[in-house]
Amino acid sequence: MTGGDMNKTDGEIQQIVNGFVRTNEKCVGCNRCISVCPVINANVATVRDGKQRIEVNGNQCVACGSCFDVCEHSARYYLDDTEQFFADLKRGERISLLIAPAFLANYPKAYGRVLGGLKRLGANRMINVSFGADITTWAYINYIQTHHFTGGISQPCPAVVDYIEKYIPELLPKLFPVHSPMMCAAIYAKKYMHIQDKLAFISPCIAKKKEITDPNTGGYIQYNVSFQHLMEYMRKNDLFGADASDELEYGMGAIYPMPGGLKENVYWFCGGEAFIRQIEGEKHVYEFLEQYRERVKRNQELPLMVDALNCAQGCLFGTAVESELARSDGAFYEVNRIRSQIRAKKTGMKKRDADSSPEERLRRLNRKFKALNPADFLRRYTDKSPQASIRMPDQRKLEEAFRSMEKTTQTERSINCGACGYGTCRDMATAIALGCNMPENCIQFEKKRVEQERQHALILSEQVKSKNEQIAAFVANDFDKLDGSILGVAQENMATEQKSAELQGVIQKITGFCQEVERSFDSITVLLTDLEKSNQNITEIAQKTGLVSINASVEAARAGEVGRGFAVVASEVKALAVSSEDASLKSIQNKREITQSMTELLKKVQVLQTFVDAAGESVDEMTAKTKAIAAATKVVQDISQKVRSAMENLTE
Secondary structure (H helix, E strand, O other), X not given: OOHHHXXXXXXXXXXXXXXXXXXXXXXXXOOHHHHHOOOOOOEEEEEEOOEEEEEEOOOOOOOOOHHHHHOOOOOEEEOOOHHHHHHHHHHOOOEEEEEOHHHHHHOOOOHHHHHHHHHHHOOOOEEEOHHHHHXXXXXXXXXXXXXXXXXXXXXXXXXXXXXXXXXXXXXXXXXXXXXXXXXXXXXXXXXXXXXXXXXXEEEOOOOHHHHHHOHHHOOOOOEEEEHHHHHHHHHXXXXXXXXXXXXXXXXXXHHOOOOOHHHHHHHHHHOOOOOEEEEEOOXXXXXXXXXXXXXXXXXXXXXXXXXXXXXXXXXXXXXXXOHHHHOOOHHHHHHHHHHHHHHOOOOOOOHHHHHOOHHHHHHHHHHHOOOOOHHHHEOOOOOOHHHHOOOOOOHHHHHHHHHHOOOOOOOHHHOOOOOOOOOOHHHHHHHHHOOOOOHHHOHHHHHHHHHHXXXXXXXXXXXXXXXXXXXXXXXXXXXXXXXXXXXXXXXHHHHHHHHHHHHHHHHHHHHHHHHHHHHHHHHHHHHHHHHHHHHHHHHHHHHHHHHHHHHHHHHHHHHOOOOHHHHHHHHHHHHHHHHHHHHHXXXXXXXXXXXXXHHHHHHHHHHHHHHHHHHHHHHHHHHHHHHHHXXXXXXXXXXXHHHHHXXXXXXO
């Protein structure tokens, strides 16, 4: 796979089968779940919507719960039968309860009120599984003695059983063929108490769902109701009732949930001389089983039995126990109190029995269960390895996986940093070859890729720098031309601005001249008006003089020869009157012509003034534009200088 595989879908990486342990949307792909999982291909690295996730493959997962312990993002959840259980109670289904002894240890104060609430909802019988644990102990000891069975592995833990069935089928003959306390209690309820109800197990364990649905358990139990989901449902719906109790007395099986609980039970009844190997812890127990297989294979010495539990703190803090309880020691103190009560025989047995020998205790245990048929409590196992076991990749596929991570040397293949979640680089390569992970999850692969990208970036940087120098040299010439052009534009603009100013002065002079002409015309008009009045006076005088000349002529004629001289004078006076009147008439005519010419000239002066005003506005506009060009030229000069500086910086 290459870097492009990061965009592949789940199905293209590995087909994921949904079990009852699943991943939610809070997953960030941190790989911590991978680091604690005992099964190399139970977690599948995928990318969904561009976000890396670690999905759970239900075929491979043994529901050990280790991923719940380490996930800081609450990205895992599990399915059980709590919702269905309450729905069926509501519908009136007859359901009886099998109660894990760890329930009382974890909820000593709420225990009775929870049972009371369930009874009020319709739950029928209440059976404590510690009684089933006593049956399991009895059946174990019976089987050891009857079949001289040594080296047997306890099977109360369904995660351990599932792991052996899937991944170490060679150890199936070493699994005790005896049912778990839960199943022994169920079989007893059905076959010996003749309870026909459906059975619900109040459970501290996620993996009990596997055991309940296993064909080898006969379908006795229908519901796995986890502590966590039960209590959440009870609180949410306020279903607590009056105190009630279970029906069967607590036996030594009550301490089964503790680490080494089975071992202590066997010692109680058989003495402490026998060697019983106690092993707990999600990953530790599976590493031990791998080693134990080799021990069995080599016919090496084996213990009387192996008390193996998946959870480091036993079933007291099983995978389905609320996390805040699992972080405290309260349940241990409660179980110890119960154990003290049992041993002191405060549960109905005689006090002296607490001090009896193991042999006597065993005889009493056998008498207690003498009516039971051991065969009813035996079970079979299934070799599931053909469907689920890890088929390790051959060397060729492993080599391909290493090459996909770009690990070509032995040193690179032995870094073993663990960041991918696997213990070694070889495990990571194996996971890639199995199709459940991808090279991108290898931090060394990513570091190498980042380094390659860095080197590539350096090369590109040098290439860019070289190109920049070439571009800078090429552009510098153009900038010189640009600077010259800008300078020329600026100079021409300044000349234009100066000429505009000069033209504005000329226009102002013409405007003044036109205004002066108008004022002169006004003065001439006044004078012509005065002249017209004078001409009218002259005309009147001439007319009067004419009358005088006529009178003089009449008088001269009357005077005869004496008046001839006077007649001459009268004739001259008449001529003067006529001449004066003609002159006056001509003056009036000239005044009219002058006035008409002045009117025409004034109109032309006004037209000239309009043109001058328009020219003035154009000059103003040109002046404003000249100033704008000057400002723009300055901006272009500044930008040019900045670009030139930037280009110079690129080449440094």
